[in-house]
Amino acid sequence: MSDTLTPPPPVQAAPVVDGSRLPDLIALAGEASSDKRRLLLRELTDHFFGAPNHSATEAALYDAVLSDLSAEMETAVRAELAQRFAEAPQAPRGLIRRLAQDSLEVAAPVLRASPVLTDQDLIDVVQSQGQGHLREVSSRPHVSEAVSDAIVRNGDDETLGTLLRNDGAQLSRAATETAVERAKANPALHASTVERRGLPADLLNEMYFVVEARLRQQILEQNARLDPGLLESALTAGRVRVAAEDGALPADYAESLAYVEELRAAGQLTPPTLARFLRSNGRTAFVIALAQLADVDFHTAAQIIERRELDALAVICRAADLDRALFLTYAVVLLNTERDAMTRARGYASMYGDLTREAALRTLRFWKLRRSAGAA
Numbered sequence: 001m002s003d004t005l006t007p008p009p010p011v012q013a014a015p016v017v018d019g020s021r022l023p024d025l026i027a028l029a030g031e032a033s034s035d036k037r038r039l040l041l042r043e044l045t046d047h048f049f050g051a052p053n054h055s056a057t058e059a060a061l062y063d064a065v066l067s068d069l070s071a072e073m074e075t076a077v078r079a080e081l082a083q084r085f086a087e088a089p090q091a092p093r094g095l096i097r098r099l100a101q102d103s104l105e106v107a108a109p110v111l112r113a114s115p116v117l118t119d120q121d122l123i124d125v126v127q128s129q130g131q132g133h134l135r136e137v138s139s140r141p142h143v144s145e146a147v148s149d150a151i152v153r154n155g156d157d158e159t160l161g162t163l164l165r166n167d168g169a170q171l172s173r174a175a176t177e178t179a180v181e182r183a184k185a186n187p188a189l190h191a192s193t194v195e196r197r198g199l200p201a202d203l204l205n206e207m208y209f210v211v212e213a214r215l216r217q218q219i220l221e222q223n224a225r226l227d228p229g230l231l232e233s234a235l236t237a238g239r240v241r242v243a244a245e246d247g248a249l250p251a252d253y254a255e256s257l258a259y260v261e262e263l264r265a266a267g268q269l270t271p272p273t274l275a276r277f278l279r280s281n282g283r284t285a286f287v288i289a290l291a292q293l294a295d296v297d298f299h300t301a302a303q304i305i306e307r308r309e310l311d312a313l314a315v316i317c318r319a320a321d322l323d324r325a326l327f328l329t330y331a332v333v334l335l336n337t338e339r340d341a342m343t344r345a346r347g348y349a350s351m352y353g354d355l356t357r358e359a360a361l362r363t364l365r366f367w368k369l370r371r372s373a374g375a376a
Contacts, residue, residue, distance in 0.1 A: 038073065038077065040069065041066070041069045041070065041073065041077070041081070044062065044065060044066055044069070045066070045081065045084060045085075048062055048066075048092075049084075049088070054090070059092065062092050063092035063093065063094040063095055064094070066081075066092055066095045067092070067094050067095045067098050070095065070098070070099070071098065075103060075105060075106060078099065078102060078106045079105050079106045081099070082099045082102070082106050082107065082108075082109050082110050083109050085099070085110070085114070086109035086110050086112070086113045086114055087113045087114070087115070088114075088116075089115045089116065091114065091116050093116050096110055096114050096116045096117060097117070097121055100114070100117060100121060100122075100125055101124075101125060101128070101129065104130070104132040104133060104136070107125075107129075107133055107136065108132075108136050111125065111133060111136035111137050111140070112136050112139050112140060113140070113141075119144050119146050119147050122137050122140075122143075122147045122150075123146065123147055123150045125137060126147065126150040126151055126154050126155075127150060127154060131155065131156050131158065131159050134151055134154065134155045134159045135155075135158070135159050135162045137151065138151055138155070138159055138162040138163040138166060138169065139162060139166060140166075140168065140169075141168045142168045142169075142170075143163070143166065143168060143169035143170065144170055145170045145171065145172045145175070148163060148169050148170060148171045148172070148175055149171075149172055149174070149175045151163050152171070152175040152178050152179055157182060157186050157188065157189055158188075160179055160182060160183075160189060161188065161189050161192045163179075164179060164183075164189070164192040164193055164196050165192045165196070167196075167197050167198075173200070176199065176200060176203060177203065179193065180193060180199075180203045180206055180207065183207065184206070184207065184210045190207065190210065190211045190212070190215055191215060193207055194207050194211055194215045194218055194219060195215075195218070200234055201222070201223070201226055201230065201231065201234035201366070202234045202366060202369065204219055204222060205219060205223070205363065205366035205367070206366075207219065208312070208363070208366075209303065209309065209312065213311060216311055216312075219363070220315070220355065220359045220360075220363055221359070223359050223362040223363045223366075224356060224358055224359035224362065226362060231362060231365070234366075249298070250284050252284050253284055253288075253298075256282070256284040256285040256288055257288055259285055260285055260288045260289050260292070264292075269289060269292075271293075271320075271322055271323075271326050272326070273289070274286055274289050274290060274293070274330070275326070275329045275330060275333065277289065278330065278333040278334065279333055283305065286305065287301045287302045287305050288301075290304075290305070290316065293316070293320050294316040294319060294320060294364060294367075295364075295368060296316070296364065296367045296368050297368075300367050301316070304316070305334065308334050308335065310331050310334065310335075310344075310345075310348040311348065311351060313327070313330060313331070313334075314327060314348060314351060314352045314355055314360075315355070315360045315363050315364060316360075316364065317330070317352070318352060318355045318356075318357055318360035319357065319360040319361045319363075319364045321357060324349055324352055324353060327348075327349060327352050328345055328346070328348075328349045328352075331344075331345035331348050331349065332345045
């Protein structure tokens with residue numbers, strides 16, 4: 001038995017059909033022969049596309065008979081039928097909905113391209129089918145916010161990556177926030193998130209501390225290009241979202257804070273003094289002073305130092321307009337237990353030279369959101 005829509009010989013073929021032939025074809029739907037029903041399916045399909053317009057009655061008949069016939073055909077036949085109807089704007093809606101819920105081999109072209117499927121049809125697929133179906137929906141030229149919300153709720157990370165890479169997919173603010181939180185925990189989603197066109201700037205900067213150097217550089221470049229009006233809008237959105245993340249303070253925090261404040265009052269809290277803190281193992285005092293220098297919260301500064309995030313340290317120092325040599329000093333001291341510390345530090349110093357102060361200042365404003373939220 002053939003697995004395609006090509007008619008098997010030697011079944012008697014019907015003549016070329018015109019409008020008056022349609023009732024006869026409908027009557028043949030009761031044929032018990034699988035070969036004849038396959039031939040009938042092909043003829044009905046040809047007749048459907050051969051006529052420019054169909055009355056409401058004809059359209060309903062086509063829909064009912066094509067749906068019933070296709071349900072009894074082999075997978076390969078249904079898949080070929082799906083390919084033929086996938087992009088047709090006049091395709092029978094019942095048939096398309098049935099094909100969309102079929103196996104992935106059959107459903108894929110319809111899910112990717114059919115203009116007949118409504119948002120609710122697509123949401124029904126997302127809520128009832130497997131990840132392969134969800135990825136096909138995620139690849140459509142246009143995905144509405146409602147459908148994207150359903151995909152974010154029901155899709156795995158691979159599906160989410162497909163959605164994020166699709167510039168034709170619209171995501172609500174809530175769905176985007178959820179996507180970013182998931183992306184933070186999965187390196188496979190880092191690039192698709194950072195490189196997503198139109199990602200809100202505050203959420204883009206949420207990715208900074210979890211992504212690799214190449215993507216961090218992209219974030220800095222996007223910050224530098226950000227329109228001042230959009231920057232303020234993004235900062236406002238971020239303030240609404242960011243909650244205080246105080247966490248536990250180190251045991252010597254109070255003592256170190258008092259010492260830093262004493263030096264500040266005496267006018268002795270200078271950038272070289274911070275280097276002395278590092279050399280004398282006054283790590284907490286250094287972090288407190290650095291946080292005050294950059295006007296960011298203690299925990300953000302502590303994360304940068306504890307993880308030796310030297311590119312992030314470069315942002316703080318560049319925003320503070322510190323001398324490159326001073327930044328290099330900080331970098332060398334922080335890396336002093338590692339091999340080739342000087343070589344690595346010089347590499348970051350080179351990056352420091354390429355970083356504009358404007359880009360650093362804009363990036364720092366997003367980091368300050370956490371401090372603002374904590375004080376609110």
